[in-house]
Amino acid sequence: MMRVYICPDCGWMRMVSRRKNVECYKCGVQDMTLAKVDFATYVSWSEKERQEYSAAWMSLLSMSLQLINWFSPLRIGIIRMTVV
Numbered sequence: 665m666m667r668v669y670i671c672p673d674c675g676w677m678r679m680v681s682r683r684k685n686v687e688c689y690k691c692g693v694q695d696m697t698l699a700k701v702d703f704a705t706y707v708s709w710s711e712k713e714r715q716e717y718s719a720a721w722m723s724l725l726s727m728s729l730q731l732i733n734w735f736s737p738l739r740i741g742i743i744r745m746t747v748v
Contacts, residue, residue: 666703669696672725675718679703 670677671688677699680686686696699706701717709717 668699675722
């Protein structure tokens with residue numbers, strides 16, 4: 665079964681058949697993430713559609729990381745208040 669992976673650092677996408685540990689040949693990241701798009705859909709897309717998917721995925725990843733960073737001080741403050 666073919667799978668589609670995306671790099672969390674550069675957004676490059678790659679198709680693989682059996683491997684679960686997939687490295688990015690563009691930037692060298694060792695653990696690419698399994699994309700939430702099936703192989704049949706991916707191969708039917710044009711290059712522009714693939715780039716748009718990658719850009720949207722990277723944008724969501726960036727927003728998620730910003731939320732995690734934003735909430736981290738709040739969680740630390742809550743932990744300190746309950747411990748004291």
